[in-house]
Amino acid sequence: AEHPFHHLIDTLKDGRIKFFNPQKLNDPRYDKLPFSIRVLLEAAIRNCDGFYTKMEDVQKILAWQEQQDKAEVPFSPARVILQDFTGIPAMVDLAAMRDAVAKHGVDPALINPKCPTDLIVDHSFQIDFSKWSVTETALKNQEMELFRNKERLQFYKWCSKAFKNVNVVPPDVGAVHQVNLEYLSRVVQVSDGWIYPDSVVGTDSHTTMVNGLSILGWGVGGIESEAVMLGQPVSLTLPQVVGCKLVGSINPLSTSIDIVLGITKHLRQAGVSGKFVEFFGPGVSQLSVPDRTTIANMCPEYNATVSFFPVDAVALKHFKKTSESLQHCGSGQLKPLVFVQVIEINLSSMVPYISGPKRPQDRVAVSRMKEDFQSCLDEKVGFKGFHISKEKQKIQVPLLHCGQEYRLAHGAVVIAAVISCTNNCNPSVMLTAGLLAKKAVEAGLVVRPYIQTSLAPGSGMVTHYLSTSGVLPYLKQLGFEVIGYGCATCVGNMAPLPEAVVDAIRKGDLVACGVLSGNRHFEGRLCDCVRANYLAPPPLVVAYAIAGTVGIDFEKEPLGLTPGGEEVYLRDIWPSREEVQQTEEDTVISSIFKDLKRRMEVGNTFWNNLECPDSVVFSWDFKSTYIHPPPFFSRLVGPLPIENAHALLFLGDKVTTDHISPAGSIARASAAAKYLLSKRLTPRQFNSYGARRGNDAVMTRGTFASIKLQNRLIGKPGPKTLHIPSGQTMDVFEAADRYQRDGVPLIILAGRDYGSGSSRDWVAKGPYLLGVRAVIAESFENLHKNQLVGMGILPLQFISGQNADSLDLSGKERFTILVPESVGLRQQLTVKVGGSAPNHSGPFTSEAF
The missing domain is CATH 3.40.1060.10 (Aconitase, Domain 2)
Structure with a gap:
């Protein structure tokens, strides 16, 4: 059938390239649309098929001034981008779909992403070696990464061959957002003779970076990304x-x-x-x-x-x-x-500002940093406070490291990491850090050897321009050497601190500090013994590493002394803006991007020689603890009533995706660790939750496994809950498993902003497999709300002005949710409460989303 907007088609290059020109609508509303809305409009016009996208959707977007925040519209992005942690569950699901359709006599080769999809292998990188030579360190870490993740990499290799429209970027090329910016992004896309604006949705929280390149894009969960991959548009208000x-x-x-x-x-x-x-x-x-x-x-x-x-x-x-x-x-x-x-x-x-010690929104002017850290020691435990008594604030604990004695105090820097996050994508700040390191070394300044320093660039481009500009050797001399490419410190993939450092911190109950150039630093995420973590630009990471403490006034106190005993202040070694810009102009040139293109196309020897199954359906190894066929397609059922449910968890405000689905290391006492031990793995072989995202057995046990989880049914932090019928305290997974064996549905009670933080599909898949049928909270993060709906979990919100406390809920009641056959946006539902709640009787209402 003729396209409903065929009259808007224009051509370029003598008719060889076609595009839809919205200006030919001759609608005065178009000229008033913000440019970002024009991208939505063009996509709706181009993809108007009368099914997913209809002519009325185009009209809604044209009427943006009247319809904003009211109308739901579809958006079909030009491509999907996946990082390996969140991408592997999507690819495992696609492989399982092929199994499912093959069992019904359908050609499994028909299961392919419809939307072009790039998967970048980056988050599996861990720091096993540091403080070697640049070549040796990167090579040794790469060898460990490839050895540790061989099963996953073989699966990725199979995906790159078996699926159409799937491009796998092998390990050691770079971080997903950096590769997206440097290699995958275009102002426009050209496909089959059509030209149209580039746009993207991705499972990485940094996907929004592409908007700086004039490309519309944002992060989605793994569930939404799978839908887009299979041709379904994103629905957004x-x-x-x-x-x-x-x-x-x-x-x-x-x-x-x-x-x-x-x-x-x-x-x-x-x-x-x-x-x-x-x-x-x-x-x-x-x-x-x-x-x-x-x-x-x-x-x-x-x-x-x-x-x-x-x-x-x-x-x-x-x-x-x-x-x-x-x-x-x-x-x-x-x-x-x-x-x-x-x-x-x-x-x-x-x-100049830095952020911390626990939240990115708590910004501190560098000029006030010493004063602010002191107030953090004084304040009660909270978002900023640590409540250290005055008599303990002056404590200094001796530390013997590499045959030399040091003293650790509150505010001591023990981690200084320039990591593969936002700042590595900005040459100016990286070059500032390098030039500062050069001036520091020339002045004779050093970094104490017990501080764990690292430089994990987002891609080889960073190493290239740091090397070309001549500053890389100076960074290395201060301990900031390239240890590999990929997400490292910010997701907990870091080598353990020296035992002497850990012992000193615990002996003095010290508030030790990490300083990193990222945008994520929740308490306990870097290391459970490092309580204060600050986000800082790379040059200040280097500066605080040299100082050895965050309790310094850079204006009044020196960073250190020259070998001759002269004081060196930060202002003495800070490079000028003109010097940085000139260096950037001389080094960050097109040849850098050409080098990345070459490495992308050539790959590496390990990846090129890696063998994988040559089959249409994946040959599952059921002994594998990395890749496992998920149960979603074997347990498909329609909506069931939620009757006499128990609360698996009773949570407070600001429950993040880190609390729901941890991304770091697997604790030795956790349910996931017990499972891996039962498979005869040693703790050294546990790897991380992120690396094992393709195994539902591990990830279900890792759901709500955060050591910082505050469950009111227990009253202290940790991944435990109360099995209400028996009164026993147990792991969240063990309690959920017992409830499921007894046929008891589960809900979760929560406060405000449930599900904030990075997008992760297991924050919805995990609760689903634990038997959670509904989450009742005061408010939700929008993305997580969509993820819950995608897994068939009801996100219910307390009526405005009400919460669990105002309703006298103890969390130990039985809950029956009256769910109609069709649930609509903001529809009020009744929740009947009974059981062990002496102060509460009768139903309450909540809104469905």
């Missing part, structure tokens, strides 16, 4: 769009990260949760593309869906340097459009 006008000039002493964090603070205070942010104004041209991508990356911190930079001369100049060819997709004259709100930010007001 037509978003409000906030215009962010940038004015003023950047302070020469501020790093790009200071600008990013300053803008983040303004946007968080402005309240842009769930909205699109679109940048304009004279200040935008001062931001390089790396600056823009870093700003866009921080969306999760101010809860915007995207931070979009429309195509301009800066973006086009960047792509000309980094791409062999560039299709020009002009956005026309960039003038202020119609926004629901306009926020004005003056760039000249930005000063």
